[in-house]
Amino acid sequence: MNEPLLRARDVRKYFPVRSGFLQRTVAHARAVDGIDLDIRPGETLGLVGESGSGKSTLGRILVGLMTPSAGELSFEGREIAGLGGSDLRRSRRQLQFIFQDPNGSLDPRMRVGEIIGEGLHAQGAERDVRNKLVNEMLDKVGLRREAAQRYPHELSGGQRQRIGIARALVLQPKLVVADEPVSALDVSIQSQVLNLLVELKRELNLTYVFVSHNLAAVNYVSDRIAVMYLGKFVELASTEQLRRAPLHPYTRALFSAVPEPIPGRRRQSVVLKGEPPNPIDPPSGCRFRTRCPLARDVCAEREPGLTPRPGDANDHLVACHFA
């Protein structure tokens, strides 16, 4: 493939764990622990994992809402991890974020029109330009233009999430990270919002990173899927490859939990035991070994790298000694 839109190299985010009277840092929680990722222009990359796997943290780092503790991050070939102040604010336009909770992410004291237009205001657009773009965006996300005069609490959850989408897309970003964009919504409107995201992607030439633990939703929208476990990728492949032949035992367990749409067809289910280990003190070697059905001695000694499967020409990357 050609030049990636966003390129991450060995990105890490460690949160200090403080304790005691002096609030000394006693340890670090490794939320994201060495991620390499190339996001290709125009694709939708699904990011899946259990809660606590670091997928939301990684999503926030990708759009600059959080600064990584270490690693390189470049957008269209330009380094963005070190940017600050007004440079950073200008580059925000290209990278936008859709929040999980439409209630908490909209300022209750602002009208919908102001909320959607705020990014344009920050980028220096005049009032009439702003109003025009906000109105167009309201049409695109399927809200009536009158909604601009309303407050968020006057609208339903699905409508509020459309506002969150409109706010992100009105800036004409190139990359949009959506953090569980439908998980806070009623099941009955989840598909509406998913379809809206897919339509807008086609219409506006967007690239998505879709963070979710809802595998059915991720399968539906994604071209490629990255599976995260305890701050690391364990497998990265096209949606088709992952569905047909997941290689990593963790991925297999995850995908076996997705309900089968064809009645009567059963696949064997893999049930994992226990909880994910503490990210403050992850297991030696392979992080999954404590819950892995295939684990042997080598797994505790050597950490498997994320490498192409031997003999497979496609870029199906997996981090397992036995895959």
Added chain:
Amino acid sequence: MADPSTVMEGLATAGLGTEPAVPLPNTDAARSRLRWNVPLVVGLAIVILSTFLAFAAPWLSAHDPLEIADASLSAPSSLYLLGTDQLGRDVLARILYATRTSLSVACLSAALAFVSGTLIGLVAGYASGLVDAFMMRLLDILQAFPALLLAIALVAALGPNLPNLVLTMGVLFTPRFARVARASTLSVRERDYVVAAIGLGVSPIRIMFRHVLPNIAAPLIIEASLTATLAILTEASLSFLGLGVQPPEPTWGGMIAQSTAVMSIAPWLAISPGLAVVFVVVGFNLVGDGLRDAMDPRS
């Protein structure tokens, strides 16, 4: 009637009046919103009435507050409703005129403290780190002094007049607002809508004034009405000590101070200005409590 649910409801309503920190279930909150907020209504009535009396003082009082009549220390009568003082001045007129001084000092100093304290708290809470630590330690120093002592020292140094009183008390009350504003800012800045604004490239100043400030306004307004109470008491204390607005201008504290020498033969001189202080203080307090009840269950 020993129906337990009625008892519980009664307890919940009683708790609403005194201890708003207890989170109430939604249904109770909704019910109490529908009911009249008695403290707020009574408090507002008192505050509005006092403000009206202060403005209308020249038309309401039959006598000039500085006019000296022949009858000194005359008891309340139809001519002098609240009697006269040692110099033969009408006590009712003096109380009405003193309301102007008290209310203007209270409101202006509370407003000054509101603006400066909110700004300091907003910046400290939003900037955090060293800026926060530095500003809050400065306020600690200010609060380390006993409030009235510091006020006495400052007014004595600056000179006792209305602008200096407002300035002194404004500075004195600033930490109250700064603490409330900082604490609220610390919680609001973590909300997703503030993170979203940062992600849109909104400048920190605009985030502070457009997103944080409107969302921390409620506790600050409550603080303002409670601070006004404190300001009235402080003003009365200072003028009792002779450091308020200077005679012959009437002040409640000054009138009480003058009355001490003749209190046994003319008790009305001490009682009526004392009641005036109580009346206004209770009014502002009720407004503060009422606002807290009205705003707390929702947030």
